[in-house]
Amino acid sequence: MGIxxxxxxxxxxxxxxxxxxxxRPVLDAALVQLGSVMAGKMTERKAILWGHDxxxxxxxxxxxxxxxxxxxxxxxxxxxVVRLLDIIESFDLGTIAQPGxxxxxxxxxxxxxxxxxxxxxxxxxxxLDQLVRLMSGGLDELLRLREEFQxxxxxxxxMAISIEAxxxxxxxxxxxxxxxxAIAGRFVERAMSLTQTLAQIRGDDSLRTAQxxxxxxxIAAIQNVTLVSVPDLLTALANLGSLRTxxxxxxxxxxxxxxxxxxxxxxxxx
Numbered sequence: 001m002g003i004x005x006x007x008x009x010x011x012x013x014x015x016x017x018x019x020x021x022x023x024r025p026v027l028d029a030a031l032v033q034l035g036s037v038m039a040g041k042m043t044e045r046k047a048i049l050w051g052h053d054x055x056x057x058x059x060x061x062x063x064x065x066x067x068x069x070x071x072x073x074x075x076x077x078x079x080x081v082v083r084l085l086d087i088i089e090s091f092d093l094g095t096i097a098q099p100g101x102x103x104x105x106x107x108x109x110x111x112x113x114x115x116x117x118x119x120x121x122x123x124x125x126x127x128l129d130q131l132v133r134l135m136s137g138g139l140d141e142l143l144r145l146r147e148e149f150q151x152x153x154x155x156x157x158x159m160a161i162s163i164e165a166x167x168x169x170x171x172x173x174x175x176x177x178x179x180x181x182a183i184a185g186r187f188v189e190r191a192m193s194l195t196q197t198l199a200q201i202r203g204d205d206s207l208r209t210a211q212x213x214x215x216x217x218x219i220a221a222i223q224n225v226t227l228v229s230v231p232d233l234l235t236a237l238a239n240l241g242s243l244r245t246x247x248x249x250x251x252x253x254x255x256x257x258x259x260x261x262x263x264x265x266x267x268x269x270x
Contacts (some may be wrong), residue, residue, distance in 0.1 A: 010034045010172065018175075019168050029165035034172065042177060047186035050173070051166035051194045058159050058197060064152050065211060073141040077218060080138075081268050084131050084225075087124050088261050125237045132226045139219055146215035153208040160201045167194035225267050233260045
């Protein structure tokens with residue numbers, strides 16, 4: 001009869017000797033991982049694949065984060081922001097302010113993209129109102145997107161514990177199987193690879209934070225612009241549109257509208 005395989009007996013002190021700074025969750029996870037190892041059944045193939053699934057899961061989560069960053073909601077909102085800025089930056093108050101609201105700009109419309117006639121001002125005002133409605137309607141989607149970013153970030157943080165534990169376990173196993181050079185060598189390689197993956201996760205902490213915060217920053221900007229700044233601007237533009245054709249915009253009126261335009265631009269630009 002053959003000898004029955006025996007599970008490894010590993011203590012916390014064994015692991016602390018290899019990694020004195022390891023935290024309790026890492027040590028507990030490593031003890032669980034090592035508790036499943038049957039000493040008599042270890043092969044080079046098993047050593048090569050040690051922790052491989054953890055690294056693949058992390059790679060999938062990175063791809064997931066990149067996909068979320070390019071989600072249709074983000075791209076659509078960015079498109080609305082770009083269009084709103086394009087309209088805001090196209091206002092030519094100096095020309096609009098001339099009596100009659102036409103100005104010399106109307107003679108050169110084929111050559112510019114400026115809003116420099118009262119008719120164009122009305123058209124732009126209508127599109128601004130449309131953009132406000134579209135951007136306000138996307139806030140729930142942005143909140144759901146933030147929740148997905150948060151869930152993905154939490155998953156990566158949990159993976160960090162498992163991956164650090166797998167690296168520590170691989171280091172222990174490289175010593176345990178030191179009499180079997182091929183297996184020991186593979187475990188050393190896996191310990192190094194897993195440690196590199198752990199460093200990537202730790203190094204991406206600020207990126208994960210930025211990804212989670214991005215929808216909130218976008219929501220805050222959209223709320224401030226769509227609920228406060230743009231309605232205020234639309235009111236001012238409506239007042240311009242109601243001017244008599246023989247009365248030009250005063251420097252004070254033009255200055256106030258210019259300030260409102262710059263304020264909106266500052267809120268939306270990164």
